[in-house]
Structure formats: C-alpha cells, structure tokens
Amino acid sequence: MLIRLTAVCVALALPFGAIAHENQKNPEIRYRHAIMETLSNQFVAMGLILQAKVDRPDEMAVNARALAENVRLIAGLFPDNSKGAKALPLIWDEPEKVAQAAQRAVDAADALVAAATDGNRQAIARAFKAAGDSCKGCHERYKEADD
Ligand code: HEC
Known part of the structure; x- marks a missing residue:
C-alpha cells in the first residue's frame, strides 16, 4: 500500500511526506486509525486462538469482550473534522446507513x-466470521481499497 501510494504521489508529483503528514496531524484521524487497528489486532489474536496456533482457548472470550467494547466506538469515529485519509466522502453523506453499519458490528x-x-467451537467460528463480515461490509462501501 505504502509503495503504491508513493508511486501515485511520484506520478502526480505530490509530496508523499506532506500527505502522510497532513493525516498524521489530525488527531481525530489518528484516533480513528488507532481504534480501527485495535479492532484488527483483536481479530489477529482471536484468529490465532481459533486456528489453535496458540493454546489459549480461555482467552477467546476475553478478546471477544474487548472487541465488543471497542466496536461501540465506531459510530463516533467519523466527526466532520476528520474527513480524509481512506474514508470515502460518502461516509459523511449518509449518517443513518453508517450508524446501521456500526450497529451491525456491535451486534x-x-x-x-x-x-x-x-465455548462451542463451531459456533465461535461462525460468529467470528460474521463479525469479520460486519467490518468488511462497511469497508466495501466507505473505505478506499488498499490495493
Ligand atoms: C461504519 C463503518 C466501519 C465499520 C463497521 C468498520 N470500519 Fe474499519 N474503517 C472504516 C473506514 C471508513 C476506514 C478508513 C478510515 C481512514 O482511513 O481514516 C476504516 C479503516 C480501518 C482500518 C485501517 C486503519 C488505518 O490505520 O489505516 C482497519 C485496520 C480497520 N478499519 C479495521 C476494522 C475492523 C477489524 C472492523 C470490525 C470490527 C472495522 N474496521 C469496522 C469503516 C468501518
């Protein structure tokens, strides 16, 4: 992603550093990214448990609870003063749909x-996938693709 963005900036003769810096400067955008990365890391941890790469079955619920806490912040992560980065402008145009997408992630x-x-492994795997789909659904509509 970084390489491609750099390539685009070179092609357009834009200073890549300046753009990255612009986003870095906005604390609301930084906060959004920090929370989104937290959610993502929670998925990494749960994936390792589910695939039995780590033998920590009892920690699945701890991670799920942490995720459930943090997804509640999603609805508030797009204030008007945080436009930009990879959030498509559409996300500020249809607040009701965005609220629904955020609620889907909470549910x-x-x-x-x-x-x-x-503790039922198959039920956990199904719920894990559904939770991931709730992230993906919102990204497909409101987030610029990574590649
Ligand atoms: C309401 C819509 C919505 C939901 C739900 C949502 N996201 Fe996002 N997410 C976005 C948007 C929009 C961006 C781009 C934000 C930006 O670049 O400022 C984003 C960005 C991200 C990023 C990249 C952050 C960065 O540092 O650039 C990660 C990782 C991420 N989301 C993970 C998740 C995970 C995991 C979930 C599910 C638990 C989730 N998101 C749910 C809309 C959403």
Whole structure:
C-alpha cells in the first residue's frame, strides 16, 4: 500500500511526506486509525486462538469482550473534522446507513461474546466470521481499497 501510494504521489508529483503528514496531524484521524487497528489486532489474536496456533482457548472470550467494547466506538469515529485519509466522502453523506453499519458490528461482536462464553467451537467460528463480515461490509462501501 505504502509503495503504491508513493508511486501515485511520484506520478502526480505530490509530496508523499506532506500527505502522510497532513493525516498524521489530525488527531481525530489518528484516533480513528488507532481504534480501527485495535479492532484488527483483536481479530489477529482471536484468529490465532481459533486456528489453535496458540493454546489459549480461555482467552477467546476475553478478546471477544474487548472487541465488543471497542466496536461501540465506531459510530463516533467519523466527526466532520476528520474527513480524509481512506474514508470515502460518502461516509459523511449518509449518517443513518453508517450508524446501521456500526450497529451491525456491535451486534456481531456481542454474538461473538455469547458464543465464546458458551465455548462451542463451531459456533465461535461462525460468529467470528460474521463479525469479520460486519467490518468488511462497511469497508466495501466507505473505505478506499488498499490495493
Ligand atoms: C461504519 C463503518 C466501519 C465499520 C463497521 C468498520 N470500519 Fe474499519 N474503517 C472504516 C473506514 C471508513 C476506514 C478508513 C478510515 C481512514 O482511513 O481514516 C476504516 C479503516 C480501518 C482500518 C485501517 C486503519 C488505518 O490505520 O489505516 C482497519 C485496520 C480497520 N478499519 C479495521 C476494522 C475492523 C477489524 C472492523 C470490525 C470490527 C472495522 N474496521 C469496522 C469503516 C468501518
């Protein structure tokens, strides 16, 4: 992604550093990215548990609860003073749909907590996938593609 963005900037004779710097400067954008990265890392941790790459089945529910806490912040991550980065302008044009997409992520994370607390592996795997789909659904509509 970085290489491609750099290539685009070179092609357009834009100072890549200046653009990156512009986004870095906006604390609301930095905050959004920090929270989104937190969510993503929670998925990495749960994926490792689900694939039994680490033997920590009891920590699935801990991670699911952390995810469920943090997804509740999504709805508030797009204030008007945070336009830009990879968020498409559309996200500021249809707040109701965005609220619904954020709520879908909350509901999916809550279902994952329930499954993880219950401990049934197949149910956990299904809820894990559904939670991931709730992220993907929003990204497909409102986030610039990575490649
Ligand atoms: C309401 C819509 C929405 C939902 C739901 C959502 N995202 Fe995002 N996400 C976005 C948008 C828009 C961006 C681009 C933001 C930007 O570049 O400033 C983004 C960016 C990201 C990024 C890149 C952050 C960075 O540092 O550039 C990650 C990682 C991410 N999301 C993970 C997730 C995960 C994991 C979930 C599900 C638990 C999720 N997102 C749910 C809209 C959403």
